[in-house]
Amino acid sequence: MLAHLPAPQSAExxxxxxxxxxxxVAYRIALMDRTAPEMVRMVEEELGRRMGSLLAYQDMATVGGVETLVEIINRSSRPTERSILEWLENSDPELAERIRxxxxxxxxxxxxxxRSLQLVLRDVEANDLATALKGVKQDVRDKVVRNLSERAGExxxxxIELLGPVxxxxxxxxxAKIxxxxxxxxxxxxxxxxxxxxDDLVR
Incomplete structure (x- = not known):
């Protein structure tokens, strides 16, 4: 049921x-794939329409999966995140790594x-940084360059240009390294x- 709700509500x-x-519950969400409309309709009726219509489509409705769980965890408190990941690491290490x-x-x-980004950049190899910035949106590249010295940015x-196609x-x-x-x-x-x-913020 949580897979049908907006991530902030599911996290709460x-x-x-x-x-x-x-x-x-997190493990079950991650392993979900598609739910038949009939099942969603049954759950909806059981809840007495408290959460409004859950059927946006008449065909198979995509719910759950790793991406859904990641979004929910990203909206959850740090203790909840830690609890879920520790359990998954013991039960299904591969799934835990995919989520992480x-x-x-x-x-x-x-x-x-x-300030935090500058701290991050000090621990990143220049070659990795250049490779990571290939093909990213301009705002991402600008953010990084802005937090380097003028010479380092240049x-x-x-x-990045010398790398050519990557x-x-x-x-x-x-x-991933960064x-x-x-x-x-x-x-x-x-x-x-x-x-x-x-929205996630880093301070």
């Missing part, structure tokens, strides 16, 4: 469950405040990703 409901139930890798995408660095832009997988791997740095700094307490209060 999920946070009210005991830790073991949070993980169990998607929880903060590279483009989300535009939400990081300048060198970065030059290196495989998508290579770009994604470089981006996201890993961000998550490591968060775990160390060097920066904080705020969750459960609308």
């Amino acid at each position: 409901v999920l946070s009210g469950f005991p830790p073991d139930q949070q993980a169990d 890798s998607q929880m903060f995408v590279f483009e989300d660095i535009v939400t990081i405040d300048d 060198n970065l832009l030059e290196e 495989r998508t997988r290579t770009v994604e791997e470089a981006q 996201v890993a740095v961000i998550r490591t700094l968060e775990e160390q307490g060097a920066l904080t990703i705020l969750r459960g209060e609308g």
Whole structure:
């Protein structure tokens, strides 16, 4: 049922469950794929239309899955996130890694405040940074360059051009390295990703 609700509402409901139930529900959401309209209709009738119409389409309705769970977790409190991920790491390490890798995408660095981003950039290899910025939106590239010295910014832009065409997988791997740095700094307490209060912010 939570898979049908907007992520902020799902996160609020999920946070009210005991830790073991949070993980169990999260696991079921991640493994969901498609739900027949008849099933959704039955649940809707059982709730007495309290949550409004859940059927936006007459054919198969896509609900749940890893992306849905990631969005819900990103809107949840840090304790809820930790509880779910710890349970998944013990029960299904591969699924836990898929979820963890998607929880903060590279483009989300535009939400990081300048001071924290500068801290991140100090731990990133120049080549990885240049590769990660290939093909990204201009606002992402501008955000990074703006937080480097003028000379370092110019060198970065030059290196990006010198790279030429780069495989998508290579770009994604470089981006993943930078996201890993961000998550490591968060775990160390060097920066904080705020969750459960609308859009994610990093301070």
